[in-house]
Amino acid sequence: MALSPFVITLVVIATIFLPSIAMAKEIVVGGDHGWTIGFDYAAWAADKTFQVGDTLVFNYDVGKHNVFKVNGTLFLSCTVPPASEALSTGSDRIVLATPGRKWYICGVAGHCSAGQKLVITVQPQTQSPTLPPSPAPALSPFQHRPHFGRWVPKRLFTIFH
Ligand SMILES: *[C@@H]1O[C@H](CO)[C@@H](O)[C@H](O)[C@H]1NC(C)=O
Numbered sequence: 001m002a003l004s005p006f007v008i009t010l011v012v013i014a015t016i017f018l019p020s021i022a023m024a025k026e027i028v029v030g031g032d033h034g035w036t037i038g039f040d041y042a043a044w045a046a047d048k049t050f051q052v053g054d055t056l057v058f059n060y061d062v063g064k065h066n067v068f069k070v071n072g073t074l075f076l077s078c079t080v081p082p083a084s085e086a087l088s089t090g091s092d093r094i095v096l097a098t099p100g101r102k103w104y105i106c107g108v109a110g111h112c113s114a115g116q117k118l119v120i121t122v123q124p125q126t127q128s129p130t131l132p133p134s135p136a137p138a139l140s141p142f143q144h145r146p147h148f149g150r151w152v153p154k155r156l157f158t159i160f161h
């Protein structure tokens with residue numbers, strides 16, 4: 001079965017774009033521990049990469065914890081913003097929309113200072129999808145046909161190579 005140019009085009013497009021789509025991931029904060037006290041979120045985050053497009057998921061028992069997105073100053077001092085800014089569904093999802101440092105704390109009294117705080121650095125999305133290695137240079141009909149070298153005038157042969 002000969003592959004039609006249409007099929008080949010589809011395969012090439014899929015190869016180029018699928019990896020960048022598949023790369024957006026869902027990251028459960030704290031893994032199986034979820035969002036809680038007595039867990040080292042700095043150590044947890046240390047070996048992970050966060051990228052624009054990824055989603056953070058904070059899992060916890062409703063009412064026991066909550067999530068506030070804060071800035072670096074509030075993060076350091078564990079200052080809790082107004083309650084109206086809390087996320088509190090027990091399974092809060094935050095899409096990382098922009099690159100840079102992001103800070104999250106629990107607003108329940110004492111939890112942030114007990115270590116329930118997360119700081120991450122979000123990387124920009126991969127700029128251009130990786131192209132297949134060395135796209136074939138515009139192939140002249142003379143390439144891969146060494147016998148042409150015998151009768152193609154030397155100047156012309158040089159031009160084509
Ligand atoms: C952090 O947020 C607080 C409250 O909104 C604000 O007063 C403070 O200026 C902010 N700090 C920085 C560094 O943005």
Ligand SMILES: [Cu+2]
Nearest residue numbers: 065106108111
């Ligand atoms: Cu808490």
